[in-house]
Amino acid sequence: MMKKTDSNYSRRSFLKVTSLSGGGMMLGISWFASAKPEDSLAELNIEPVWQEVTSFIKIASDNSIKIFSPNPEFGQNVMTSLPMLIAEELDVDWKQVEVEQGNYDPKAFPRQFTGGSQGIRMAWKQLRTVGSAGRQMILTAASQAWNLPVSELTTANGMITHAFSGKSETYGTFAAAAAKLPVPKDIVLKGNQSFRLIGTPQKNVVAPKIAQGKPLFGMDYREAGMLIAMTERPPAFGMQLKSFDATAAKKMPGIVDIFPIQVFKDDHKFAGFDTRSFNEVIAVVGKSTWDVMNARKKIKAVWEVAPERKEMGVNNRETTVPSGLESTTKHYAQMLEMSKNPGVVERKDGDPEKAFAEAKHVIERTYTAPFLAHNIMEPTNTFAHYVGDKVRFVAPIQIPDWIMPSIVARLGIPKENISIELVRMGGGFGRRAYGHYMIEAALISKQANAPVKLIYSREDDVSAGIYRPSYQLTYRAAFDENKKLIAFHAKGGGVPESPLHANRFPAGAIDNYLAESFVIPSNITIGAFRAPRSNFNAAAEQSFLDEISEYMGKDPIVFRLELLQRAKDNPVGKTNDYDASRYMGVLELVRDKSGWGKPENAGKKRGVSAYFCHNSYAAQVIDLQVKGDQVTVDQVTTALDCGVVVNPEGAKNMAEGAAIDGIGNALFGQLTLTDGRTDQRNFDTYRMIRHNEAPKNIDVHFVKNEIDPTGLGEPPFPPIFGAMANALYQATGKRFYQQPFQPQLKG
Amino acid sequence: MIKKYSVKINKKVHQVEADENMPLLWVLRDILGMEGTKYGCGVGSCGACTVHLNGDAVRSCQLPISALAGTEITTIEGLSAKGDHPVQKAWVDVDVAQCGYCQSGQIMSAAALLKNTPNPTEEDIENFMTGNICRCGTYTRIKKAIQLAASK
Ligand code: FES
Ligand code: FES
Numbered sequence: 001m002m003k004k005t006d007s008n009y010s011r012r013s014f015l016k017v018t019s020l021s022g023g024g025m026m027l028g029i030s031w032f033a034s035a036k037p038e039d040s041l042a043e044l045n046i047e048p049v050w051q052e053v054t055s056f057i058k059i060a061s062d063n064s065i066k067i068f069s070p071n072p073e074f075g076q077n078v079m080t081s082l083p084m085l086i087a088e089e090l091d092v093d094w095k096q097v098e099v100e101q102g103n104y105d106p107k108a109f110p111r112q113f114t115g116g117s118q119g120i121r122m123a124w125k126q127l128r129t130v131g132s133a134g135r136q137m138i139l140t141a142a143s144q145a146w147n148l149p150v151s152e153l154t155t156a157n158g159m160i161t162h163a164f165s166g167k168s169e170t171y172g173t174f175a176a177a178a179a180k181l182p183v184p185k186d187i188v189l190k191g192n193q194s195f196r197l198i199g200t201p202q203k204n205v206v207a208p209k210i211a212q213g214k215p216l217f218g219m220d221y222r223e224a225g226m227l228i229a230m231t232e233r234p235p236a237f238g239m240q241l242k243s244f245d246a247t248a249a250k251k252m253p254g255i256v257d258i259f260p261i262q263v264f265k266d267d268h269k270f271a272g273f274d275t276r277s278f279n280e281v282i283a284v285v286g287k288s289t290w291d292v293m294n295a296r297k298k299i300k301a302v303w304e305v306a307p308e309r310k311e312m313g314v315n316n317r318e319t320t321v322p323s324g325l326e327s328t329t330k331h332y333a334q335m336l337e338m339s340k341n342p343g344v345v346e347r348k349d350g351d352p353e354k355a356f357a358e359a360k361h362v363i364e365r366t367y368t369a370p371f372l373a374h375n376i377m378e379p380t381n382t383f384a385h386y387v388g389d390k391v392r393f394v395a396p397i398q399i400p401d402w403i404m405p406s407i408v409a410r411l412g413i414p415k416e417n418i419s420i421e422l423v424r425m426g427g428g429f430g431r432r433a434y435g436h437y438m439i440e441a442a443l444i445s446k447q448a449n450a451p452v453k454l455i456y457s458r459e460d461d462v463s464a465g466i467y468r469p470s471y472q473l474t475y476r477a478a479f480d481e482n483k484k485l486i487a488f489h490a491k492g493g494g495v496p497e498s499p500l501h502a503n504r505f506p507a508g509a510i511d512n513y514l515a516e517s518f519v520i521p522s523n524i525t526i527g528a529f530r531a532p533r534s535n536f537n538a539a540a541e542q543s544f545l546d547e548i549s550e551y552m553g554k555d556p557i558v559f560r561l562e563l564l565q566r567a568k569d570n571p572v573g574k575t576n577d578y579d580a581s582r583y584m585g586v587l588e589l590v591r592d593k594s595g596w597g598k599p600e601n602a603g604k605k606r607g608v609s610a611y612f613c614h615n616s617y618a619a620q621v622i623d624l625q626v627k628g629d630q631v632t633v634d635q636v637t638t639a640l641d642c643g644v645v646v647n648p649e650g651a652k653n654m655a656e657g658a659a660i661d662g663i664g665n666a667l668f669g670q671l672t673l674t675d676g677r678t679d680q681r682n683f684d685t686y687r688m689i690r691h692n693e694a695p696k697n698i699d700v701h702f703v704k705n706e707i708d709p710t711g712l713g714e715p716p717f718p719p720i721f722g723a724m725a726n727a728l729y730q731a732t733g734k735r736f737y738q739q740p741f742q743p744q745l746k747g
Numbered sequence: 748m749i750k751k752y753s754v755k756i757n758k759k760v761h762q763v764e765a766d767e768n769m770p771l772l773w774v775l776r777d778i779l780g781m782e783g784t785k786y787g788c789g790v791g792s793c794g795a796c797t798v799h800l801n802g803d804a805v806r807s808c809q810l811p812i813s814a815l816a817g818t819e820i821t822t823i824e825g826l827s828a829k830g831d832h833p834v835q836k837a838w839v840d841v842d843v844a845q846c847g848y849c850q851s852g853q854i855m856s857a858a859a860l861l862k863n864t865p866n867p868t869e870e871d872i873e874n875f876m877t878g879n880i881c882r883c884g885t886y887t888r889i890k891k892a893i894q895l896a897a898s899k
Contacts, residue, residue, distance in 0.1 A: 074846055207842060208830055210847035211838040212823065212830040213822075213850075219782075253766065287777075289773050290765075290773040291766075377785075377795060378846070378848040425846060429882075458788045458789060458793075653842060657845055657883045657884035660884030660885075660887070661884040682792060683790070683792035684788075684792045688882065689886075692877050695887065696869075698887050
């Protein structure tokens with residue numbers, strides 16, 4: 001069954017084809033700048049800058065098909081799933097498709113953006129439209145060549161067939177003719193029931209190269225004459241460079257030059273993703289990484305405490321970055337102090353003050369978490385070559401569009417003179433949304449007058465990061481004499497941002513509700529980290545719900561379902577940002593798949609948790625055992641509702657990874673500071689989850705529906721923290737309020 | 748001090764001039780242009796740089812070039828000619844990789860494990876592989892892939 005697309009895409013885009021010299025067809029799609037942004041785009045503050053023609057598909061006469069994957073790849077496997085969308089509508093055999101990473105080209109590719117779990121969601125109609133248009137043009141070309149009506153022709157696996165006559169030919173046969181045809185005005189998309197490829201498990205198209213250790217990453221990039229650069233920076237946040245002497249360092253073997261660079265100009269207008277940990281650093285340029293690492297040790301630098309500074313935002317809003325050497329213990333004390341004062345009211349329903357005053361019983365708990373470092377396995381790096389007034393990058397970067405204006409502003413060259421080759425990223429998790437390292441590499445290349453690859457050592461990467469903030473949430477629940485929940489209060493704050501999502505569950509399910517926030521200014525740099533804010537909210541909120549359900553004598557799943565039923569039938573307030581039915585759906589699925597409450601599981605130490613973020617719903621049940629300070633996770637059962645699943649193989653892998661990553665961060669993850677210096681500098685001090693600590697088994701289940709796909713990279717991550725805390729309680733009889741959990745198992 | 752060394756890597760002898768303390772990792776990556784062996788920590792804590800030294804898994808970031816006389820090194824590039832070592836095939840079959848950055852090291856560790864312990868228990872796998880970090884969290888798939896390779 002086919003259905004006409006109801007999207008705006010066909011109206012505001014046109015397709016253009018160009019003939020390949022070899023007699024094939026190249027299909028592109030163009031997006032008018034005048035188009036109104038989709039609501040979802042507006043939500044993300046992404047400006048559509050798509051104006052001219054680009055190419056996603058190449059079909060050659062021999063019927064080989066190349067599909068370009070537009071989005072930067074960091075392990076979320078979009079290089080497989082995005083081309084699958086095109087191949088589905090194009091109706092080609094997936095086995096004949098070769099996938100290539102598209103380079104940065106906003107005119108060619110409408111949305112080269114990896115972040116916010118939006119890749120598939122945003123591409124769902126766009127890329128299927130690209131594929132469908134190609135198919136329709138080839139059909140038209142075949143119908144003209146055979147003198148047969150299009151309605152009598154069918155396509156499958158890159159072949160066109162006329163059933164009556166038995167004629168059958170490849171797409172490649174008609175590709176050249178199709179390229180000369182006008183592009184169809186109305187693009188028709190398949191109905192979900194007709195999918196042949198979408199929804200089938202497909203292996204990562206890059207897997208064979210990865211298994212052979214091919215040089216796919218920014219770290220692996222090299223070219224003739226390339227030098228290696230590293231940067232030396234203050235030993236602690238809150239410090240800056242006063243002076244340095246590089247005489248001895250410059251004499252070290254292989255060293256070409258040593259000089260300071262200033263990352264952003266003093267009057268820079270900071271956009272949201274212009275964060276960098278230190279603005280003035282010393283660049284060391286040499287022939288090999290080892291030479292540069294050794295020379296760094298010989299630099300005699302004098303650092304001083306930096307004064308308070310103002311940063312001007314692009315919105316002309318000024319931020320004050322305080323002076324001082326900060327410590328984690330002080331942050332915790334500050335947050336606790338702040339939590340005692342009234343915060344900024346983010347939402348209020350009913351009369352919470354009165355309800356708390358009249359309550360028969362109140363439970364109050366405070367949850368705290370440290371900073372987390374991204375610890376991307378491939379440390380931060382970029383290749384840059386600055387020649388004349390042009391610069392060429394080979395960069396692992398999640399959102400090239402967001403760093404471009406800053407590169408332009410810093411280097412003073414037009415954006416046409418900047419090219420970016422996108423390379424596979426060895427992890428991102430938000431870290432590579434902050435492209436300051438590209439500016440650093442370009443400045444170093446310019447000064448050194450050579451192509452350079454800038455590399456962060458692991459110590460640089462850990463100790464000069466853009467961290468997940470340190471957060472705190474205090475919850476209060478009020479009960480009447482029948483232990484009925486009558487009011488709920490959340491007060492959340494952090495260094496330097498609040499984690500609060502005031503309109504998320506359980507808002508909407510409780511008559512009297514109050515959400516307040518506070519912030520503590522800081523000079524520690526923070527940024528997006530896999531499901532920002534949600535990754536802490538879920539931990540705190542889901543632990544608290546577990547504790548109050550126990551007080552009420554209710555099963556934790558039943559309790560959540562009752563609240564959600566209320567939010568569904570008779571929601572409090574109009575700004576609730578979740579769909580209660582879908583929330584219930586994942587809880588029910590995880591309950592059934594984990595055998596929750598079944599007699600055979602009575603002896604298991606298990607915890608449950610559910611959360612909504614990035615448009616998707618996730619619930620998890622963890623079974624574990626604790627011996628001394630050793631935690632063995634026997635089983636993780638995950639239920640997800642992210643709408644249609646494009647590639648179940650990749651989707652499962654990512655959900656499994658989210659569980660392991662989440663368990664690791666919940667048990668061990670912490671970046672603490674003493675007088676501005678990070679206590680962890682490398683993997684010998686920053687505790688990562690390892691093989692023997694990973695769950696013995698992980699099952700991932702998807703709610704089956706026909707809803708357009710939503711995010712998947714982030715949603716399964718936040719709830720795992722809550723499920724861990726709740727399962728640990730079952731195993732130890734102890735509640736866990738402070739992350740990471742594992743150190744509290746000692747003794 | 749810069750000296751001349753000859754090192755046998757993937758059955759081929761290479762002549763290199765390098766600082767005596769330069770770890771094999773950087774000899775491979777910066778001098779010989781063999782970039783399958785990855786840098787993750789430089790302190791022996793992550794396993795991204797794992798290679799085989801006389802058949803055993805070792806961390807190349809901890810091996811100075813001056814210590815390699817008379818040894819045979821195998822890197823991921825030399826594990827098989829066409830990426831068809833049973834471990835590499837199992838990695839593709841089980842669809843292990845996410846970002847993939849840690850996987851050269853994981854594969855080299857796994858290949859060394861299976862060479863000495865052709866039928867490892869789950870515990871053998873966990874213990875042997877504990878030195879290899881994967882931030883993306885592919886550990887359960889790695890275990891499945893090792894079991895698959897062992898069964899072939
Ligand atoms: S780079 Fe050698 S163990 Fe991490
Ligand atoms: S696959 Fe990304 S670190 Fe292992």
